Amino acid sequence: MTARLEHVNIAVPDPDATAALLCELFGWHIRWQGPAIGDGWSVHVGGEDDYLALYRPADKTLTDPERYARQGGLNHIGLVVEDLDATEARVRAAGFAPHNHADYEPGRRFYFDGPDGVEYEVVSYG
Template identity: 30%
Template sequence: MNSPYSFDHLHLRSPDPEAAAAFYVSAFGASIKARMTPGGRVRVVMDLHGVPVFIEEVPAGTHAPPKPPFLGIEHIGLTVQDMDAAVADLAAKGVALLDGPREARPGVRIAFFAAPDGVQVELIERKG
């Protein structure tokens, strides 16, 4: 079946993204591809064997996740070729739009949708 969706990235949040990235490099052989500071927060971009992983610094005072058995991730990112068509498709399926679509930076539009168990799915349309 031909689908308009494909995997884009995994986005993790950490009070110390450098230490977290070092763990993934050491434990699993990830490679660091870039470091940046969007919004003034450190973001380490890694390649975890073909899976792009962003580890971004959380603001001071950010609450830690609840104690187990709670597990989770920040969001799952999926690439789409046509944001408007994807948003309409998900709306027709009853998927709740949480934010967007909006331009994250020139040539990049994003939107966030609710998924089960509090997970968020980000759609990303990259043009140019």
């Protein structure tokens, strides 16, 4: 039996704003939104088979741990797109600075830092 990844749950200051941005950049949709554990708020955004659960705790205080240094922390979220250049243009138009571009076997990629301190890797294999 093989498992598949259904979702990743990350804490963000404004789940609604982050969900709107991800819908704009990647053509996703909001699958669900509502009250969450500990009187928090959650928005599930993605496609039909997988999604990101964006969670804000009730007290709305989030720390900014150093990425890549915190054990068990989130380094980045990788997303596959069909048209890397068009996606990069949308990322730039939304005010984000793509970086760490690379062409490698089997694809091409870039990264950008989103509004919540979350880094995204965008890759195309075509």
